[in-house]
Amino acid sequence: MAEVTIRALKKSYGGLQVVHGLDLDIVDGEFVVLVGPSGCGKSTLLRMIAGLEEVTSGDIRIGERRVNNLPPSERDIAMVFQNYALYPHKTVAANMGFALKMRGMDKAEIDQRVKRAAEVLGLTPYLDRFPRALSGGQRQRVAMGRAIVRDPQVFLFDEPLSNLDAKLRVQMRTEIRELHQRLKTTTVYVTHDQIEAMTMADKIVVMQGGRIEQVGAPLELYDRPANTFVASFIGSPSMNMIEGTVQGGTVRAGGATLPLPPGMKVAEGREVIYGIRPENLGDSPDGIRGTIAVVEPTGSETHVVVRIEGRELVAVFRDRISHRPGDQITLAPVDPAGVHLFDKATGTRF
Amino acid sequence: MENIAGKKPALLWVVHLCTAALVALWVLPTFGLLVSSFRTGDQISTSGWWRALSTQESQLPAIRLGGDEVQRDGVFVIEGNLFATSGAEISRWGTSSREPEAFEVGQSADLGDGVTLTVTPEGGFVMSSASSMAEMRMPRVFVTASTPPDFTTNNYSTVLFSPLAGQTIGQAFINTLTVAIPATIIPILVAAFAAYALAWMDFPGRALLVALVVGLLVVPLQLALIPLLQFHNWIGIGKGYLGIWMAHTGFGLPLAIYLLRNYMAGLPRDIIENARVDGATDFQIFVRIILPLSFPALASFAIFQFLWTWNDLLVALVFLGTGNDQQVLTGNLVNLMGSRGGDWEILSASAFVSIAVPLIVFFAMQKYLVRGLLAGSVK
Numbered sequence: 001m002a003e004v005t006i007r008a009l010k011k012s013y014g015g016l017q018v019v020h021g022l023d024l025d026i027v028d029g030e031f032v033v034l035v036g037p038s039g040c041g042k043s044t045l046l047r048m049i050a051g052l053e054e055v056t057s058g059d060i061r062i063g064e065r066r067v068n069n070l071p072p073s074e075r076d077i078a079m080v081f082q083n084y085a086l087y088p089h090k091t092v093a094a095n096m097g098f099a100l101k102m103r104g105m106d107k108a109e110i111d112q113r114v115k116r117a118a119e120v121l122g123l124t125p126y127l128d129r130f131p132r133a134l135s136g137g138q139r140q141r142v143a144m145g146r147a148i149v150r151d152p153q154v155f156l157f158d159e160p161l162s163n164l165d166a167k168l169r170v171q172m173r174t175e176i177r178e179l180h181q182r183l184k185t186t187t188v189y190v191t192h193d194q195i196e197a198m199t200m201a202d203k204i205v206v207m208q209g210g211r212i213e214q215v216g217a218p219l220e221l222y223d224r225p226a227n228t229f230v231a232s233f234i235g236s237p238s239m240n241m242i243e244g245t246v247q248g249g250t251v252r253a254g255g256a257t258l259p260l261p262p263g264m265k266v267a268e269g270r271e272v273i274y275g276i277r278p279e280n281l282g283d284s285p286d287g288i289r290g291t292i293a294v295v296e297p298t299g300s301e302t303h304v305v306v307r308i309e310g311r312e313l314v315a316v317f318r319d320r321i322s323h324r325p326g327d328q329i330t331l332a333p334v335d336p337a338g339v340h341l342f343d344k345a346t347g348t349r350f
Numbered sequence: 351m352e353n354i355a356g357k358k359p360a361l362l363w364v365v366h367l368c369t370a371a372l373v374a375l376w377v378l379p380t381f382g383l384l385v386s387s388f389r390t391g392d393q394i395s396t397s398g399w400w401r402a403l404s405t406q407e408s409q410l411p412a413i414r415l416g417g418d419e420v421q422r423d424g425v426f427v428i429e430g431n432l433f434a435t436s437g438a439e440i441s442r443w444g445t446s447s448r449e450p451e452a453f454e455v456g457q458s459a460d461l462g463d464g465v466t467l468t469v470t471p472e473g474g475f476v477m478s479s480a481s482s483m484a485e486m487r488m489p490r491v492f493v494t495a496s497t498p499p500d501f502t503t504n505n506y507s508t509v510l511f512s513p514l515a516g517q518t519i520g521q522a523f524i525n526t527l528t529v530a531i532p533a534t535i536i537p538i539l540v541a542a543f544a545a546y547a548l549a550w551m552d553f554p555g556r557a558l559l560v561a562l563v564v565g566l567l568v569v570p571l572q573l574a575l576i577p578l579l580q581f582h583n584w585i586g587i588g589k590g591y592l593g594i595w596m597a598h599t600g601f602g603l604p605l606a607i608y609l610l611r612n613y614m615a616g617l618p619r620d621i622i623e624n625a626r627v628d629g630a631t632d633f634q635i636f637v638r639i640i641l642p643l644s645f646p647a648l649a650s651f652a653i654f655q656f657l658w659t660w661n662d663l664l665v666a667l668v669f670l671g672t673g674n675d676q677q678v679l680t681g682n683l684v685n686l687m688g689s690r691g692g693d694w695e696i697l698s699a700s701a702f703v704s705i706a707v708p709l710i711v712f713f714a715m716q717k718y719l720v721r722g723l724l725a726g727s728v729k
Binding site: 050051052071072073074077078079081082083084085086087088089098099102103146150 | 618620623624625626627628629630638639642643
């Protein structure tokens with residue numbers, strides 16, 4: 001187990017720079033999720049940590065060692081690939097033991113380790129099977145077992161759940177999380193699914209266009225997004241963004257007047273983006289008036305899509321509501337303290 | 351995916367008919383060759399292979415009578431049988447080549463000078479005369495007979511073990527194996543390494559090398575025959591097995607590298623990267639991961655190369671000597687065509703010996719052409 005330190009890390013392919021100087025500290029035993037839209041550089045970052053991509057400039061340290069120029073096998077890491085990457089011509093046991101065999105480990109020791117990992121993952125009955133005879137979830141477990149047997153310093157996961165169906169995905173999510181709690185191995189996990197990120201991470205790294213937008217605990221990111229990108233990326237349904245102007249301690253947006261968060265001082269006349277989480281929007285006597293376009297009951301809550309001046313706002317109600325599409329509704333923040341205010345010019349949080 | 355050939359039943363029928371036609375086109379002559387190779391030369395010359403199972407009526411070559419005469423009741427008689435083996439049944443016979451069907455069986459023919467001849471359906475004959483026939487020239491008998499099907503393995507034993515045109519087919523068979531097996535294994539070994547490097551190892555000039563290999567695919571080997579032979583003579587290999595192995599290897603390599611590289615490049619990148627993370631060196635990845643996964647491609651190229659070297663005549667003529675210990679099957683067949691061109695039973699047996707191995711190879715290996723070894727590795 002070890003911490004991972006990344007300093008001024010850059011990566012370019014020819015003249016095209018895809019990672020623009022990243023700094024990141026991953027504490028020993030931490031579960032860090034890299035999240036972002038496709039093409040944001042999260043997989044490239046992971047592959048640079050793994051040693052599958054060369055580092056253009058900057059430093060990657062695992063523990064005390066600078067690993068920039070070490071081959072993957074000498075970095076003491078284990079990686080789980082999106083497609084599992086099982087060896088199709090080897091049995092489950094041989095798949096899991098391959099890395100140990102390459103290391104020249106004693107056969108009895110390999111057997112013992114494979115058995116132990118198989119027990120942890122519930123794979124014992126399948127050890128003699130070939131990957132083609134396993135279900136998706138079982139293959140995923142074998143891929144994880146292959147990582148576990150090596151007892152590495154860092155686990156790297158590259159979108160490991162994206163090939164599973166929705167139900168299995170939720171189940172494997174919990175299993176990976178439990179596994180981490182048991183093994184306490186430093187883990188870097190790449191996903192484009194913000195729910196996976198929120199539910200699994202100790203620390204989320206939100207990336208966009210080869211840069212880190214924000215690093216923090218899941219709820220920290222949810223409660224205090226550093227900019228509009230993080231604000232809209234984290235949370236589902238995503239945050240409502242309303243453009244407006246500060247006027248006399250309120251925000252004027254279209255015809256509506258919205259309250260500033262208490263204690264916030266913003267210069268008069270400043271153009272801002274007013275961000276409200278859907279669950280923070282509620283029925284109110286004055287606020288933004290609009291027409292209900294869609295009502296989506298999910299059981300525990302109801303999503304209401306409201307059309308206002310050509311834009312759409314989403315509100316989430318915990319209580320059962322009687323509104324129907326076509327009804328007029330007036331929405332306002334339930335808790336002004338939960339409102340996020342961003343500079344319109346830079347997108348950063350006030 | 352039930353209807354890969356197309357959704358239209360009409361198109362499906364066309365496909366089926368074409369397949370059936372192609373199958374018939376290849377199977378019929380091969381089967382005919384097989385049947386012919388088990389028939390006697392007489393039968394081949396009188397009827398086609400499709401009538402091999404039925405009794406055939408045909409005119410047999412003239413048979414000269416013979417035997418010792420005995421005196422019985424004052425008459426001199428010669429008795430005997432026209433055939434050495436039983437089975438044929440005579441319908442008509444004659445004593446002159448102008449009238450080979452002049453008499454029925456059982457009928458008495460007057461041969462002049464008081465000599466009469468009778469022939470029974472089984473071939474028995476009785477010739478009688480008032481005076482002694484000891485000084486007489488024995489007549490010839492022409493018979494039209496139905497002969498039963500006659501199959502024999504003699505053609506094969508003749509072909510395999512007795513020298514025809516100076517060399518037994520058995521010897522030529524072994525020579526061909528001596529050429530074909532190394533000429534298949536060597537290029538596969540070399541090409542597999544090259545294909546891995548060209549598919550998965552980064553080095554400067556890789557793309558150029560691949561382009562060069564593809565370019566070599568279209569160079570006709572005839573261009574290289576003479577310069578290569580001169581080169582072999584110059585470095586002292588001369589004509590011989592080593593030379594032909596090298597030649598076949600060289601001519602086979604571009605296709606081998608091209609096929610294998612494309613197949614290997616199509617293997618999932620994740621698997622190779624995973625092996626790299628697992629600590630495998632390039633050589634270990636090649637031996638433990640790539641080679642087993644590339645088996646279908648290796649097998650299909652092996653089939654191609656083996657058949658091509660087995661059936662080759664041109665390269666063998668140039669790079670091998672013509673002695674009995676070097677001449678290959680195809681060369682031997684060419685010689686047979688010249689010296690034993692009329693003996694169809696010999697030719698058909700020889701031809702079948704020469705295609706037997708390609709057939710076995712194809713049927714043994716065909717499943718590797720279609721087997722998807724990758725099932726279950728990804729997704």
